[in-house]
Amino acid sequence: MNARSTVTLPAALALAAALLAAPVPSPAQGAKKLDGKQIFLAQKCETCHAVSSAQIKATGKVKAPDLTGVAGSLDAAWLGKYLRKQEKSKAGKAHLKPFTGSDEEMGALIAWLQDQKAPAKSSGSSMP
Numbered sequence: 001m002n003a004r005s006t007v008t009l010p011a012a013l014a015l016a017a018a019l020l021a022a023p024v025p026s027p028a029q030g031a032k033k034l035d036g037k038q039i040f041l042a043q044k045c046e047t048c049h050a051v052s053s054a055q056i057k058a059t060g061k062v063k064a065p066d067l068t069g070v071a072g073s074l075d076a077a078w079l080g081k082y083l084r085k086q087e088k089s090k091a092g093k094a095h096l097k098p099f100t101g102s103d104e105e106m107g108a109l110i111a112w113l114q115d116q117k118a119p120a121k122s123s124g125s126s127m128p
Helices: 009-021 036-042 076-083 103-115
Strands: none
Touching: 036 103, 076 103
Protein backbone atom coordinates (compact mmCIF):
# COMPACT_ATOMS: atom_id res chain seq x y z
CA MET A 1 0.00 0.00 0.00
CA ASN A 2 1.29 3.44 -0.91
CA ALA A 3 1.79 5.85 2.05
CA ARG A 4 1.43 8.93 -0.19
CA SER A 5 -1.69 10.95 0.42
CA THR A 6 -3.71 12.26 -2.45
CA VAL A 7 -4.80 15.86 -2.59
CA THR A 8 -7.77 16.65 -4.74
CA LEU A 9 -7.52 19.41 -7.32
CA PRO A 10 -10.19 21.59 -5.65
CA ALA A 11 -8.40 21.33 -2.30
CA ALA A 12 -5.05 22.25 -3.90
CA LEU A 13 -6.62 25.22 -5.68
CA ALA A 14 -8.25 26.43 -2.47
CA LEU A 15 -4.92 26.22 -0.62
CA ALA A 16 -3.10 28.09 -3.41
CA ALA A 17 -5.77 30.80 -3.45
CA ALA A 18 -5.53 31.22 0.33
CA LEU A 19 -1.74 31.54 0.17
CA LEU A 20 -1.91 34.10 -2.64
CA ALA A 21 -4.54 36.14 -0.82
CA ALA A 22 -2.59 36.29 2.44
CA PRO A 23 -0.77 39.60 2.92
CA VAL A 24 3.00 39.40 2.87
CA PRO A 25 4.39 41.41 5.78
CA SER A 26 7.11 43.89 4.97
CA PRO A 27 10.12 44.09 7.30
CA ALA A 28 8.68 47.30 8.76
CA GLN A 29 5.37 45.58 9.50
CA GLY A 30 7.18 42.69 11.13
CA ALA A 31 8.79 44.97 13.70
CA LYS A 32 6.71 45.49 16.79
CA LYS A 33 5.98 49.17 17.42
CA LEU A 34 7.20 50.02 20.87
CA ASP A 35 5.10 52.30 23.08
CA GLY A 36 7.20 54.95 24.85
CA LYS A 37 4.56 55.55 27.51
CA GLN A 38 4.45 51.85 28.37
CA ILE A 39 8.25 51.78 28.56
CA PHE A 40 8.19 54.86 30.83
CA LEU A 41 5.80 53.05 33.16
CA ALA A 42 7.59 49.68 32.92
CA GLN A 43 10.89 51.34 33.88
CA LYS A 44 9.04 52.95 36.82
CA CYS A 45 10.06 56.45 35.73
CA GLU A 46 6.85 57.78 37.30
CA THR A 47 8.34 56.97 40.69
CA CYS A 48 10.19 60.29 40.35
CA HIS A 49 8.83 62.05 37.25
CA ALA A 50 5.39 63.30 36.29
CA VAL A 51 4.36 63.76 32.66
CA SER A 52 1.32 65.99 32.96
CA SER A 53 0.63 65.94 29.21
CA ALA A 54 0.05 62.17 29.51
CA GLN A 55 -1.79 62.42 32.86
CA ILE A 56 1.08 60.68 34.70
CA LYS A 57 1.75 61.79 38.26
CA ALA A 58 4.92 61.14 40.22
CA THR A 59 4.25 58.46 42.83
CA GLY A 60 7.40 58.40 44.96
CA LYS A 61 9.09 60.59 47.54
CA VAL A 62 11.66 61.99 45.09
CA LYS A 63 10.03 64.76 43.08
CA ALA A 64 12.03 65.17 39.90
CA PRO A 65 10.87 67.57 37.15
CA ASP A 66 7.66 67.08 35.20
CA LEU A 67 8.96 65.94 31.80
CA THR A 68 6.25 67.61 29.73
CA GLY A 69 8.02 69.92 27.29
CA VAL A 70 11.51 69.07 28.55
CA ALA A 71 12.89 66.47 26.11
CA GLY A 72 11.76 68.29 22.96
CA SER A 73 14.67 70.71 23.22
CA LEU A 74 17.28 68.06 24.02
CA ASP A 75 19.44 66.07 21.62
CA ALA A 76 18.21 62.46 21.53
CA ALA A 77 21.75 60.98 21.54
CA TRP A 78 22.75 63.04 24.58
CA LEU A 79 19.49 62.20 26.34
CA GLY A 80 20.09 58.47 25.79
CA LYS A 81 23.56 58.75 27.34
CA TYR A 82 22.21 60.81 30.23
CA LEU A 83 19.51 58.23 30.98
CA ARG A 84 22.14 55.47 30.96
CA LYS A 85 24.33 57.53 33.35
CA GLN A 86 27.05 58.03 30.72
CA GLU A 87 26.65 61.85 30.69
CA LYS A 88 25.87 64.53 33.25
CA SER A 89 23.59 67.54 32.98
CA LYS A 90 24.95 71.05 32.50
CA ALA A 91 24.64 71.42 36.27
CA GLY A 92 26.95 68.40 36.68
CA LYS A 93 24.25 66.04 37.92
CA ALA A 94 23.83 62.45 36.81
CA HIS A 95 20.44 60.79 36.34
CA LEU A 96 19.48 59.03 39.55
CA LYS A 97 18.65 55.59 38.11
CA PRO A 98 20.14 54.14 34.91
CA PHE A 99 17.76 53.10 32.13
CA THR A 100 17.96 49.31 31.80
CA GLY A 101 15.99 48.66 28.61
CA SER A 102 17.22 47.89 25.10
CA ASP A 103 18.41 50.49 22.60
CA GLU A 104 15.10 50.12 20.75
CA GLU A 105 13.16 50.75 23.96
CA MET A 106 15.36 53.76 24.70
CA GLY A 107 14.62 55.16 21.24
CA ALA A 108 10.88 54.69 21.69
CA LEU A 109 10.99 56.29 25.16
CA ILE A 110 12.94 59.31 23.93
CA ALA A 111 10.65 59.76 20.92
CA TRP A 112 7.61 59.63 23.21
CA LEU A 113 9.15 62.09 25.67
CA GLN A 114 10.02 64.47 22.84
CA ASP A 115 6.37 64.36 21.72
CA GLN A 116 5.17 65.45 25.18
CA LYS A 117 4.56 69.14 24.58
CA ALA A 118 3.21 71.61 27.09
CA PRO A 119 -0.25 72.81 26.11
CA ALA A 120 -0.32 76.15 24.30
CA LYS A 121 -0.97 78.98 26.67
CA SER A 122 -4.06 81.06 26.16
CA SER A 123 -3.44 84.64 25.11
CA GLY A 124 -6.00 85.79 27.64
CA SER A 125 -7.94 87.78 25.08
CA SER A 126 -11.55 86.97 24.49
CA MET A 127 -13.45 87.48 21.31
CA PRO A 128 -16.52 89.74 21.55
